[in-house]
Amino acid sequence: MKLATVELTGFRNFKSSVINFQEKSLVIGANDVGKTNLIWAIRLLLDKGLTEYDIEPRDSDFYAYEETNNFTIKLRFTEVTEDCVVSKLKGQISDQDELLLVFEGVRDPVTKAKKYRLLAGPSDAGLEEIQERFYRKVLNLRYISCRRDFHSYINKEKHNLLYQAKENRTEEQAADDNRLIGEISTNLKGIDERIPQLSFVANATQTINAELNKLSLHHQRQNIVFNAGTSNIDNFIDDVSISSKRGDKNLLIGGDGRLNQVYLSLWAARNEISEENVQEVSIICIEEPEAHLHPHQQRKLSEYLSTSIHSQVIITSHSPQIASEYSPNSIVRLVDRGAGAYAASKGCSDIIDEAFSDFGYRMSIIPAEAFFADVVLLVEGPSEELLYRTLAKQIGIDIDRLNMSILMVDGVGFKTFIKILAALEIEWVVRTDNDTFKIPKKAEYRRAGVQRLISFYRQNGKPDAAFEAVLAANEVALHGFGLPEPPATTNSANAVIPELERLNLFLSVADLENDLYASEIKAELDEYYGTGNDDDDEEISDDDNVVSRMQKKKAIFMYEFLKQHKTSLSKLKDNAIANPLHRCVEIVSRYHGAD
Numbered sequence: 001m002k003l004a005t006v007e008l009t010g011f012r013n014f015k016s017s018v019i020n021f022q023e024k025s026l027v028i029g030a031n032d033v034g035k036t037n038l039i040w041a042i043r044l045l046l047d048k049g050l051t052e053y054d055i056e057p058r059d060s061d062f063y064a065y066e067e068t069n070n071f072t073i074k075l076r077f078t079e080v081t082e083d084c085v086v087s088k089l090k091g092q093i094s095d096q097d098e099l100l101l102v103f104e105g106v107r108d109p110v111t112k113a114k115k116y117r118l119l120a121g122p123s124d125a126g127l128e129e130i131q132e133r134f135y136r137k138v139l140n141l142r143y144i145s146c147r148r149d150f151h152s153y154i155n156k157e158k159h160n161l162l163y164q165a166k167e168n169r170t171e172e173q174a175a176d177d178n179r180l181i182g183e184i185s186t187n188l189k190g191i192d193e194r195i196p197q198l199s200f201v202a203n204a205t206q207t208i209n210a211e212l213n214k215l216s217l218h219h220q221r222q223n224i225v226f227n228a229g230t231s232n233i234d235n236f237i238d239d240v241s242i243s244s245k246r247g248d249k250n251l252l253i254g255g256d257g258r259l260n261q262v263y264l265s266l267w268a269a270r271n272e273i274s275e276e277n278v279q280e281v282s283i284i285c286i287e288e289p290e291a292h293l294h295p296h297q298q299r300k301l302s303e304y305l306s307t308s309i310h311s312q313v314i315i316t317s318h319s320p321q322i323a324s325e326y327s328p329n330s331i332v333r334l335v336d337r338g339a340g341a342y343a344a345s346k347g348c349s350d351i352i353d354e355a356f357s358d359f360g361y362r363m364s365i366i367p368a369e370a371f372f373a374d375v376v377l378l379v380e381g382p383s384e385e386l387l388y389r390t391l392a393k394q395i396g397i398d399i400d401r402l403n404m405s406i407l408m409v410d411g412v413g414f415k416t417f418i419k420i421l422a423a424l425e426i427e428w429v430v431r432t433d434n435d436t437f438k439i440p441k442k443a444e445y446r447r448a449g450v451q452r453l454i455s456f457y458r459q460n461g462k463p464d465a466a467f468e469a470v471l472a473a474n475e476v477a478l479h480g481f482g483l484p485e486p487p488a489t490t491n492s493a494n495a496v497i498p499e500l501e502r503l504n505l506f507l508s509v510a511d512l513e514n515d516l517y518a519s520e521i522k523a524e525l526d527e528y529y530g531t532g533n534d535d536d537d538e539e540i541s542d543d544d545n546v547v548s549r550m551q552k553k554k555a556i557f558m559y560e561f562l563k564q565h566k567t568s569l570s571k572l573k574d575n576a577i578a579n580p581l582h583r584c585v586e587i588v589s590r591y592h593g594a595d
Contacts, residue, residue, distance in 0.1 A: 015340030
């Protein structure tokens with residue numbers, strides 16, 4: 001069976017949200033967007049570790065942004081065929097093998113007294129109130145918090161792991177162990193007898209007994225001794241510690257990253273659920289498993305948890321490395337635009353999967369950090385990406401603080417990126433070249449750059465009445481003209497371009513290199529090329545030669561130029577080249593009040 005959908009109404013920062021899950025699901029989103037709230041909602045109905053007191057509604061459980069005195073959590077399960085669940089919830093499962101579990105919280109508007117009720121049933125119409133979470137013995141959630149106490153948990157689970165291994169021995173293995181235990185017990189008894197013979201142990205024993213005799217007469221009748229206690233084989237095994245062995249040296253497991261791996265592997269071993277003879281169905285939920293691990297180990301851990309646990313797994317994470325290991329339709333991206341949190345494309349969705357289909361392979365072609373961004377600036381290629389990252393810093397735009405990403409679409413194309421970002425409801429801004437192309441087999445031309453941005457607008461699926469009116473009057477003139485470009489085409493382009501910018505679609509005047517050479521940093525470009533920095537002995541004789549050399553080397557030129565003249569980019573703060581960055585800041589400010 002599978003937890004297919006969680007519906008939240010009026011709960012914490014969720015006003016009305018439907019969130020779909022897969023067998024393996026990854027929940028991502030910005031800090032404070034509601035990842036922990038979503039998990040808590042599931043835990044209220046399924047976590048065996050929560051007491052009746054724990055699940056009592058609190059004021060903080062009611063919707064945060066409007067006055068409300070009711071909230072509902074609805075879990076919908078599909079493919080409910082396990083005998084243990086069917087027998088326990090007899091009559092509550094539909095003919096289509098579906099089950100609903102509901103938690104309803106109510107607050108009296110006057111007294112503020114709070115109460116809740118639980119419901120179960122095969123459908124919304126068939127819900128019936130139940131008195132307790134009796135089903136948790138066969139249907140539950142096993143949860144690891146992001147706040148993990150490594151040492152105490154590892155010490156506790158070490159005993160469980162040893163016990164389980166002991167229970168799973170064959171008769172032959174048990175007999176061999178018993179013989180070996182007898183030998184070990186004899187040896188341990190000898191150790192106990194010899195330790196008190198050590199001179200420093202004997203001296204310490206005399207000292208403590210002498211001091212105790214000064215305090216009370218009755219201490220003369222008994223002596224305090226240092227007892228190793230090793231001869232009790234059960235105590236000895238209980239005291240076995242987990243350490244790291246390198247060569248013939250035992251080392252303490254000191255690093256938090258390694259402790260986290262040991263913690264999660266012990267937890268997985270403890271909670272591994274056999275696919276045969278199912279006695280209970282457990283959903284596994286782990287918050288931020290990447291803690292203290294470097295990127296390669298984060299990816300490996302993600303794979304390990306997905307393959308080692310034979311049940312539904314829900315992970316929350318801030319790790320791009322973990323995100324890159326998940327199939328697109330297994331991602332739940334939570335969004336909060338100021339009117340309550342919700343899941344983009346309703347969570348795990350074929351919409352997201354179809355958006356990635358143009359790649360034909362794993363989504364790791366896109367830097368996974370983009371999936372955690374509030375806004376993404378899409379640019380043509382590596383030279384544009386280098387420029388805009390450096391320009392942002394030089395004009396005082398902290399892209400990390402503002403949760404912005406800058407991505408180049410080189411080799412893939414804008415439309416595929418736009419499709420993906422739209423499916424995940426990540427805001428995007430585009431900056432592209434103002435190309436004019438010849439139409440094949442015709443002596444005619446088209447404004448390719450403007451048309452490209454118009455196509456992005458249409459792909460976005462958000463019609464704008466004012467822009468539609470401008471297009472109706474001007475779009476036809478952008479195609480099928482001769483050279484030199486007629487005034488009608490120029491006028492139409494000039495009418496359309498400001499409207500595109502209003503919709504976050506920015507066009508260069510010509511292209512990046514020409515725009516830079518016509519900007520406030522022309523002197524720095526002349527100086528760079530005039531000193532032979534392009535490995536060419538020819539002196540610069542005209543403007544076209546500078547631009548052609550910039551275009552010839554593109555990313556190499558940009559990298560080398562910025563190494564020497566990056567501070568000069570501060571002059572571009574009010575230039576149109578910087579407008580896409582300023583628009584990104586405006587978008588973030590709209591949602592978060594950033595400055």
